[in-house]
Amino acid sequence: MRMILLGPPGAGKGTQAVRITDKLGILQLSTGDMLRAAVAAGTEIGLKAKDIMARGELVPDDVVVGIISDRIEQPDCARGFILDGFPRTVAQAEALDRVLKAKGIGLDVVIELTVDDGILIQRIETRARETGGARADDNAETLKKRLDVYHAQTAPLVDYYKTTGLLRSVDGMASIEEVAAAIDGVLAEF
Numbered sequence: 670m671r672m673i674l675l676g677p678p679g680a681g682k683g684t685q686a687v688r689i690t691d692k693l694g695i696l697q698l699s700t701g702d703m704l705r706a707a708v709a710a711g712t713e714i715g716l717k718a719k720d721i722m723a724r725g726e727l728v729p730d731d732v733v734v735g736i737i738s739d740r741i742e743q744p745d746c747a748r749g750f751i752l753d754g755f756p757r758t759v760a761q762a763e764a765l766d767r768v769l770k771a772k773g774i775g776l777d778v779v780i781e782l783t784v785d786d787g788i789l790i791q792r793i794e795t796r797a798r799e800t801g802g803a804r805a806d807d808n809a810e811t812l813k814k815r816l817d818v819y820h821a822q823t824a825p826l827v828d829y830y831k832t833t834g835l836l837r838s839v840d841g842m843a844s845i846e847e848v849a850a851a852i853d854g855v856l857a858e859f
């Protein structure tokens with residue numbers, strides 16, 4: 670199973686991805702987590718990404734495409750994976766299509782979690798309080814920026830995957846359990 674979880678910051682992609690990985694035994698590949706690890710380790714990519722991430726902007730497409738294409742080459746991805754936070758631009762989606770095509774494989778499904786902006790702001794503010802601002806980009810100002818970036822650069826992916834017939838939308842405003850059940854309903858098709 671090769672799938673994408675699509676949705677704005679704070680939509681609950683990470684929470685659901687962890688549950689799906691447990692259920693299906695496939696890996697969660699989160700570019701946000703990978704980039705934060707690179708920042709923490711002080712690698713060349715981390716140095717490039719650090720300030721961009723703190724501002725809530727997007728790291729250049731070639732950087733994240735490189736990270737993901739290297740990662741999905743690894744043997745532990747052979748059974749499939751959940752992409753969480755990638756792709757985030759149409760150019761990234763096109764690059765992913767090329768990378769997968771070159772390997773003779775394709776995506777099975779793209780699950781979009783839909784959530785309205787007012788609820789997202791509440792969720793992220795709660796997360797920022799609970800984690801004590803552990804993430805440099807979890808504050809009200811950067812959140813606003815990340816939401817703007819989502820609408821401008823990532824939301825067009827909804828149409829991109831609608832056109833390819835891969836898109837399924839799930840109401841991300843329901844409880845974690847209800848969202849999980851709706852995702853399971855989609856996955857039962859496969």
Ligand code: ADP
Pocket residue numbers: 677678679700701702704721722723725726727728729730733753754755756757761806815
């Ligand atoms: P969120 O909590 O908003 O889902 P992530 O953990 O996925 O955030 O990403 C945090 C930050 O990492 C983003 O705001 C962006 O700067 C960078 N990032 C993560 N994935 C990508 C990507 N696919 N393309 C560009 N930048 C990315």
